[in-house]
Amino acid sequence: MKFYNINYHKEKKTFSQALQQGLGINQGLFFPEYIPKLNNKTIENILNLNFIDKSSYILSLFLEKEMELNILNKKIKKGFNFPLIFNIFDKNLACLELFHGPTLAFKDFGVRFMAQMLKFFNKGKKNKIIILTATSGDTGAAVAHAFYNIKNIEIVILYPYKKISILQEKLFCTLGNNIKTIAIKGNFDDCQKLIKKSFNDQELKQTLNLNSANSINISRLLAQICYYFEAFSQIPLDQRKKKIIISVPSGNFGNLTAGLIAKVMGLPIHKFIAATNINDTIPRYLNLKHWEPKKTISTLSNAMDVSIPNNWPRIKKIFQTNNWNLNLLESKSITDLETTQTTINVFNKYKYILEPHTAVSFCALKKYILEKNTFNIFLGTAHPAKFKEYIYNTLHKKIMLPKILTNCIKKENLSYKLPNNFLVLKNFLIKNYII
Numbered sequence: 001m002k003f004y005n006i007n008y009h010k011e012k013k014t015f016s017q018a019l020q021q022g023l024g025i026n027q028g029l030f031f032p033e034y035i036p037k038l039n040n041k042t043i044e045n046i047l048n049l050n051f052i053d054k055s056s057y058i059l060s061l062f063l064e065k066e067m068e069l070n071i072l073n074k075k076i077k078k079g080f081n082f083p084l085i086f087n088i089f090d091k092n093l094a095c096l097e098l099f100h101g102p103t104l105a106f107k108d109f110g111v112r113f114m115a116q117m118l119k120f121f122n123k124g125k126k127n128k129i130i131i132l133t134a135t136s137g138d139t140g141a142a143v144a145h146a147f148y149n150i151k152n153i154e155i156v157i158l159y160p161y162k163k164i165s166i167l168q169e170k171l172f173c174t175l176g177n178n179i180k181t182i183a184i185k186g187n188f189d190d191c192q193k194l195i196k197k198s199f200n201d202q203e204l205k206q207t208l209n210l211n212s213a214n215s216i217n218i219s220r221l222l223a224q225i226c227y228y229f230e231a232f233s234q235i236p237l238d239q240r241k242k243k244i245i246i247s248v249p250s251g252n253f254g255n256l257t258a259g260l261i262a263k264v265m266g267l268p269i270h271k272f273i274a275a276t277n278i279n280d281t282i283p284r285y286l287n288l289k290h291w292e293p294k295k296t297i298s299t300l301s302n303a304m305d306v307s308i309p310n311n312w313p314r315i316k317k318i319f320q321t322n323n324w325n326l327n328l329l330e331s332k333s334i335t336d337l338e339t340t341q342t343t344i345n346v347f348n349k350y351k352y353i354l355e356p357h358t359a360v361s362f363c364a365l366k367k368y369i370l371e372k373n374t375f376n377i378f379l380g381t382a383h384p385a386k387f388k389e390y391i392y393n394t395l396h397k398k399i400m401l402p403k404i405l406t407n408c409i410k411k412e413n414l415s416y417k418l419p420n421n422f423l424v425l426k427n428f429l430i431k432n433y434i435i
């Protein structure tokens with residue numbers, strides 16, 4: 001299978017090339033040339049496999065001859081080495097908990113698969129890969145843990161000094177070895193500008209083998225298709241004939257893109273709900289047919305504070321190629337007030353704790369006027385322990401920290417501190433990575 005550049009159709013790459021290149025010409029996203037369609041019998045067979053075998057089968061349809069199935073299976077076992085929990089609340093309501101990975105957020109799936117793939121395709125090459133990325137919190141942790149101790153891959157993560165929580169910082173700045181973290185005296189935008197400048201610098205480009213690991217990488221997207229199949233296989237048999245509705249808390253819309261690909265492949269999902277916070281470019285676009293991104297606003301569900309979702313071109317492609325009407329997609333924007341109210345209501349009713357992103361997904365599901373005869377799933381994208389203060393302020397409850405967090409709190413922060421200055425960063429990179 002080839003992957004083509006959405007902005008420049010003539011550019012076609014294999015999986016391993018698209019993986020290593022990240023973006024194509026004109027900043028174009030890569031997308032599969034075709035999406036494999038499975039018949040009912042095949043889908044039924046896949047649903048009966050365990051999560052690792054299921055994922056291997058699905059991903060092998062995209063990787064084809066680039067990797068043997070048994071090797072792919074081993075890589076996925078290493079990548080997806082944590083549980084995925086399907087928590088059934090009521091007869092027709094469940095949460096797909098995607099937050100039991102090493103950094104307690106669903107991004108672990110995509111990033112860990114990417115790490116395993118880069119490791120495999122870089123094997124035997126002399127060059128080290130240097131992954132340079134910026135984070136406002138969560139992605140950095142997922143990247144650091146996914147690539148920790150992988151040979152010949154060095155990780156450099158920039159983040160804004162004193163602008164992320166201590167807990168977040170400890171989660172990825174205490175690892176050491178092949179992980180270097182740099183606190184930049186500036187904000188997140190400054191960090192991203194520094195990254196852009198580095199990628200555009202000819203000298204750095206020629207001397208260092210730079211890669212970005214960012215969220216638009218095709219490998220991260222493909223990995224996320226797998227858990228939609230897993231969710232479906234966990235729906236009780238007597239409920240599967242109902243219309244399946246899935247609510248996806250969305251920021252850059254990668255998670256939703258993966259769900260739509262699962263639907264194209266033949267997974268019988270009736271409807272997706274794109275749940276956003278008040279950064280509502282997509283709900284407004286779907287309702288008013290008018291594309292008008294506004295300035296990004298900070299909210300409680302901060303990983304979804306995005307006003308220009310970078311996966312939207314892929315979603316448009318999916319709708320075009322399949323002749324789908326955009327009405328198939330429901331979209332709801334949820335305020336912070338509704339978010340906290342949802343956390344309170346759900347706790348009172350089910351004794352279940354929702355962090356802000358998952359609360360947005362639940363609230364959008366409830367707001368959507370429920371059709372009869374449905375089974376409803378909302379995605380849980382972060383562990384509530386990552387939002388200790390929010391939970392305390394909203395529910396007046398102290399939440400127990402999982403072991404991963406208590407362990408790293410004790411460790412020393414190994415970050416470097418640099419000014420918001422490109423030349424200083426450039427010298428740092430050259431000094432550390434050119435032998």
Ligand SMILES: *Cc1c(COP(=O)(O)O)cnc(C)c1O
Binds near residue numbers: 138250252382
């Ligand atoms: C990144 C993130 C999201 C949004 O996912 P997208 O794929 O960008 O739409 C939702 N919840 C959490 C906790 C996240 O970290």
